[in-house]
Amino acid sequence: MNIKQLSIFVENKPGRAYAIAEALSNNNINLSALSIADTSEYGIMRVIVDDPEKAKKILQEAGVMVKITDVIAIPMDNSPGSLTKILKILTDADISVRYMYAFVNEHKGGAVLVTKTGNNDMAVAELSKFGISTLDNDNLF
Amino acid sequence: MWNEKIEKMSREEIRALQSERLVAQVKRMYEKVDLFRQRMDEKGLKPSDIKGVEDLSKLPFSYKSDLRDYYPYGLFAEPMSKIVRVHASSGTTGKQIVVGYTENDLGMWSECVARMLTEIGADNNSFVQVSYGYGLFTGGLGAHDGATKIGATVIPISTGNTKRQIQTMIDFGTTVLCCTPSYALYLGEEIEAMGVKDQLKLKAGIFGAEPWTEDMRKAIEDKLNIKAYDIYGLSEIMGPGVACECKEQAGMHVWEDMFIPEIIDPDTCEVLPEGASGELVFTTLTKEGFPLIRYRTRDICSLNYEPCKCGRNHVRMRKPSGRSDDMLIIRGVNVFPSQIEEVLIKVSEGDITPNYQIIVDRVNNNDTLDVNVEMSETMFTDEIEAVEKVEKKITEMLRSTLGIGAKVHLVNPKSITRSEGKAKRVIDNRKLH
Structure with a gap:
């Protein structure tokens, strides 16, 4: 099962990240997780929000380049070794990780690993063999 | 002077020579260049209608787009067996434009540069460092052939590697430097930083291929402890050397035995009176391989026909002050x-x-x-x-x-x-x- 991530182009200029955050907060969009991949010139901000389609529209109207990307969200214990366990499953199945980031899910008492892999469908299938069911946008929060 | 007979001609002599050469060139091009013949025919002109320079303004213009439309060799007036070299430069699209030279053309080109080198004090005892790019760009080989013609020792170092450029100047005893003015200034600053200014034997520099200001000239002269001279040219007409500064540093002499410059209003295409500023147009009088009549350079400048203190009457062009199109000159x-x-x-x-x-x-x-x-x-x-x-x-x-x-x-x-x-x-x- 995949979830929708917003991938946002952010020029490396003062105020750009602020403009994005402001546009989202003005429209009452909640951010659950965020990571930025950066170069010296620009970054790609990856965020998980409660309403990705609405957020995309808001950002587009604000003149921001944004795309929705399928990623997988993997629930894990907030304890040592849980990340290792997941990565071992992916590694053993020869699935590459393009990028990943994680956040703690207060309400559900655990953590969530968000990742884009070389083959998301295969990753989901492999994880389910070990009793790990990935989350979707609805049961993420 | 390198060619005193030509360089010291009076205006009347220049005009007579130009008339004779223009008549011959028009006749030749009418026979050999299809596009030129078509344009003459469209205007109802025959070569016999052109009797001298007074008829120049009757002739059709030629344009940079012609070089694109007839790429690569469609405008050449000699068979490829007579063409001994080609050079190329940017066109307005992704495609480059190409020009060709016969052996005589290369001889005329080096003659232009030789006149300038001689004027600025170079001779067969000089060491001329050519730091223009060698290749399809006309700068490197243009300066090279001119320096060879006067018998100077040519140092064909081409562009790049500033430290090596400076070390070469010191070790080889360079007396004349040829490069873009911005690079000359950069070299000057590096030389200052390295503290080797007193080890240089430089006397003069020939700088062109890009616009530069009088302030830049002063800075180059000061930093390199030389006289800095301006040179003008474009591949379509020949390359660097179409016009060259003399010791007076008061405008660039167009070698009028080979080229006729005109200044026109770029919008109405009317020839403007002497001294007015407008678009520079060139006619090549002696070029064989790739001759052009009334070529629109798109450079904006003015012409000064007053006799020069240097003893020459060849018209002087002011530095171009801009373009009538959107072309930029970046690093030459x-x-x-x-x-x-x-x-x-x-x-x-x-x-x-x-x-x-x-x-x-x-x-x-x-x-x-x-x-x-x-x-x-x-x-x-x-x-x-x-x-x-x-x-x-x-x-x-x-x-x-x-x-x-x-x-x-x-x-x-x-x-x-x-x-x-x-x-x-x-x-x-x-x-x-």
């Missing part, structure tokens, strides 16, 4: 915004061409070219690697199309300011005029 290379646009059209692969802006500046005497490109749907993904690939592709295509490097910046969509809905394509922050 001609760049048209349309070339950059063409690259972006290719990159966008049928999608809407991204909006862009070209920013030219001069930092530490080096021209910089930055191209801001608005991010588009097709270019953007969630992965840095893929976006970097797009950026790299644009950078590489620009380099191969323009012949110089450009720094590409991907920017937010709609972030390039538009006035009246139209983006300002070029921002040139250099102060060159």
Whole structure:
């Protein structure tokens, strides 16, 4: 099962990240997780929000380049070794990780690993063999 | 003087020689160049209608676009068996333009440069360091052949590697330097920083291929402890040496035994009175391989027919003060915004061409070219690697199309300011005029 991530182009200029955050907060969009991949010139901000389609529209109207990307969200214990366990499953199945980031899910008492892999469908299938069911946008929060 | 008989001609003698040569050139081109014949026929002109320079303004113009339309050899007036060299420069599109030279043409070209070198005090005891680029660009080989003609020792070092340039000047005893003025200034600053100014034997420099100011001249002369002379040329007409400064440093003498300059109003195409500023137009009187009649250079300047203190009566052109088209000269290379646009059209692969802006500046005497490109749907993904690939592709295509490097910046969509809905394509922050 995949979830929708917003991938946002952010020029490396003062105020750009602020403009994005402001546009989202003005429209009452909640951010659950965020990571930025950066170069010296620009970054790609990856965020998980409660309403990705609405957020995309808001950002587009604000003149921001944004795309929705399928990623997988993997629930894990907030304890040592849980990340290792997941990565071992992916590694053993020869699935590459393009990028990943994680956040703690207060309400559900655990953590969530968000990742884009070389083959998301295969990753989901492999994880389910070990009793790990990935989350979707609805049961993420 | 290298060629006193020609260089000291009176205006009357120049005019008589030009008339004789123009009549012959028009007759020859009418026979050999299809496009010229067509244009003459369209105007109802026969070669016999041209009896001298007074009839010049009757003749049809020629344009840079002709070189594109008849690429590569369609305008040559001699068979390829007579063409001993070609040079090329930027066209207004991705395609370069090409010009050809017979052996005689190369001889005339080196004659032009030899006159200038002699005038600025060079001779067979001189060491001429040619730090212009060698290759399809006319700068390197143009200066090289002129220096060879006067019997100087040529140091064909070409561009780049500043430390080695300076070490070579010191070790080889360079007395004359040929390069772009911005590079001369850069060399001057490096020489100051290295503290080796007193080890140089430099006396003079010939600088051209890009616009420069009197302030730059003073700075170059001061930093290199030389006299800095201006040279003008364009590949379509020949290359550097079409016009050269003399010791008076008061305008560049156009070698009128080979070229006729005119100044026209770029809009009405009327010839303007003496001294007026307008578009410079050249007719080549003696070129064999690639002759042109009334070629529109797009350079804006004026002509001064007063006799010069140096003893020459060959007309002097002022430094071009701008262009009547949108061509930029960056690090001595001609760049048209349309070339950059063409690259972006290719990159966008049928999608809407991204909006862009070209920013030219001069930092530490080096021209910089930055191209801001608005991010588009097709270019953007969630992965840095893929976006970097797009950026790299644009950078590489620009380099191969323009012949110089450009720094590409991907920017937010709609972030390039538009006035009246139209983006300002070029921002040139250099102060060159």
